[in-house]
Amino acid sequence: MDRGRSPGAETAIAITPPMEGNPTAVDTGIIISTGYIDADHETLKSAGVDVDAKIARMGKPVPPMFRLRDPNGNSLTIVEPLD
Numbered sequence: 075m076d077r078g079r080s081p082g083a084e085t086a087i088a089i090t091p092p093m094e095g096n097p098t099a100v101d102t103g104i105i106i107s108t109g110y111i112d113a114d115h116e117t118l119k120s121a122g123v124d125v126d127a128k129i130a131r132m133g134k135p136v137p138p139m140f141r142l143r144d145p146n147g148n149s150l151t152i153v154e155p156l157d
Contacts, residue, residue, distance in 0.1 A: 091146070099147030111138050111154035118142060 092098055108114050111129055118125050126140040139153040 100149075102148055102150050104150035106150065106152050108152055108154055111140070111152060114152055115140055 092100075115125060115129055124143040124145075126142075129138050129140045130136075131138050134156060137153050137156045139151055141149045141151050143149045
């Protein structure tokens with residue numbers, strides 16, 4: 075398996091440390107779409123990833139979502155699109 079790539083996935087993501095002098099603990103602006111938000115949240119949480127305690131469910135038109143953070147505090151968002 076390639077690092078950053080899930081088995082059978084067409085996309086890989088690499089998040090690298092900031093260049094010297096650039097800030098850390100930023101919102102990366104990366105949003106990842108999933109069809110399995112509950113399972114993904116539980117899998118990441120069980121693996122020890124820093125994820126939001128709960129999935130945000132605000133109702134239409136806002137899709138269910140949660141954030142995760144790397145050890146430096148940089149975050150990205152996981153979203154399950156609405157039908």
